[in-house]
Amino acid sequence: MELLDGKLVSKQIKEELKIEVESLVAKLGVAPTLAIVLVGNVEASQIYVRNKLKAAKLTGINTNLVTLPDTITTEELLKVVNELNADEAIDGIIVQLPLPKQVDEAAVINAIQTEKDVDGFGISNKGRLFCGMDAVKSATPFGIMKLLEAYHIDLTGKSAVVVGRSNIVGKPMAMMLLQENATVTICHSRTKDLGSVTKTADVLVVAIGKAKFIKADMVKDGAVVVDVGMNRDESGLCGDVDFENVAPKCSYITPVPGGVGPLTIAMLLYNTVSAFKKRHA
Numbered sequence: 001m002e003l004l005d006g007k008l009v010s011k012q013i014k015e016e017l018k019i020e021v022e023s024l025v026a027k028l029g030v031a032p033t034l035a036i037v038l039v040g041n042v043e044a045s046q047i048y049v050r051n052k053l054k055a056a057k058l059t060g061i062n063t064n065l066v067t068l069p070d071t072i073t074t075e076e077l078l079k080v081v082n083e084l085n086a087d088e089a090i091d092g093i094i095v096q097l098p099l100p101k102q103v104d105e106a107a108v109i110n111a112i113q114t115e116k117d118v119d120g121f122g123i124s125n126k127g128r129l130f131c132g133m134d135a136v137k138s139a140t141p142f143g144i145m146k147l148l149e150a151y152h153i154d155l156t157g158k159s160a161v162v163v164g165r166s167n168i169v170g171k172p173m174a175m176m177l178l179q180e181n182a183t184v185t186i187c188h189s190r191t192k193d194l195g196s197v198t199k200t201a202d203v204l205v206v207a208i209g210k211a212k213f214i215k216a217d218m219v220k221d222g223a224v225v226v227d228v229g230m231n232r233d234e235s236g237l238c239g240d241v242d243f244e245n246v247a248p249k250c251s252y253i254t255p256v257p258g259g260v261g262p263l264t265i266a267m268l269l270y271n272t273v274s275a276f277k278k279r280h281a
């Protein structure tokens with residue numbers, strides 16, 4: 001069994017981006033700029049945003065943090081997004097989720113200009129991904145694809161099972177695996193006899209948000225297992241996979257923490273630099 005070291009791969013991606021940003025700045029006299037919209041005072045969101053700002057700065061990407069009160073209306077937030085869309089100095093926009101209950105989250109996300117939607121959450125980028133067109137890819141599944149690529153894991157003809165069908169992880173993950181010629185099955189909370197399906201997987205990606213849910217008897221010998229879950233239990237942070245018992249059966253597996261998590265921010269920065277390059281091409 002070999003660990004898929006997301007921390008290491010994300011470090012490599014960020015180092016490459018830093019060098020690329022330096023050469024872009026030398027050539028164009030301007031750095032890529034990422035705008036982050038943070039609404040309200042949710043602690044987890046503040047931590048995520050702080051980490052994104054820090055990583056962007058270390059990579060040489062300019063940041064523009066817009067903080068707004070949690071009493072904001074959908075219309076007011078749409079106005080902010082439209083101003084950022086129109087701002088020539090901004091290459092990428094992310095609106096940190098979740099948004100307060102009174103705000104129409106889908107309307108806000110879909111208002112972000114397709115080229116600036118560096119989270120790849122909008123329906124335009126999702127549709128483009130679905131159709132196999134050039135799209136900004138959602139950072140978490142995109143990071144997983146980079147991780148598999150870094151370990152030379154060939155997906156062609158492999159049976160890939162994705163557990164979870166969220167719009168930000170499960171569904172785009174399935175599309176990206178399909179694009180790499182895997183034979184893909186998507187499972188969810190209504191899947192019957194989940195274990196019998198996950199056991200067919202050469203590559204198993206789990207994104208459900210349930211601590212240590214995938215047990216050893218649900219995994220095929222020699223499988224590649226990617227654990228997207230981030231849960232807290234009595235032992236601290238853990239994934240959706242019962243790592244201790246599943247790992248010995250795998251050819252490769254991601255740890256939690258240190259697997260998928262670090263790649264998400266790296267790919268967000270990657271998408272921002274790509275958006276900048278397209279605008280200046």
Ligand SMILES: NC(=O)c1ccc[n+]([C@@H]2O[C@H](COP(=O)([O-])OP(=O)(O)OC[C@H]3O[C@@H](n4cnc5c(N)ncnc54)[C@H](OP(=O)(O)O)[C@@H]3O)[C@@H](O)[C@H]2O)c1
Nearest residue numbers: 140164165166169188189207208209228229230260261264
């Ligand atoms: N590492 C990272 O950077 C990163 C990024 C994003 C998310 N995450 C983590 O990944 C996990 C999933 O996130 P998400 O946003 O995709 O979650 P989500 O929107 O809550 O979706 C969960 C999915 O899991 C399915 N599910 C729930 N219980 C199940 C069960 N018992 N058997 C089979 N499927 C089940 C649900 O099925 P239904 O559709 O039928 O309800 C749903 O499709 C969470 O732990 C989250 O914190 C990590």
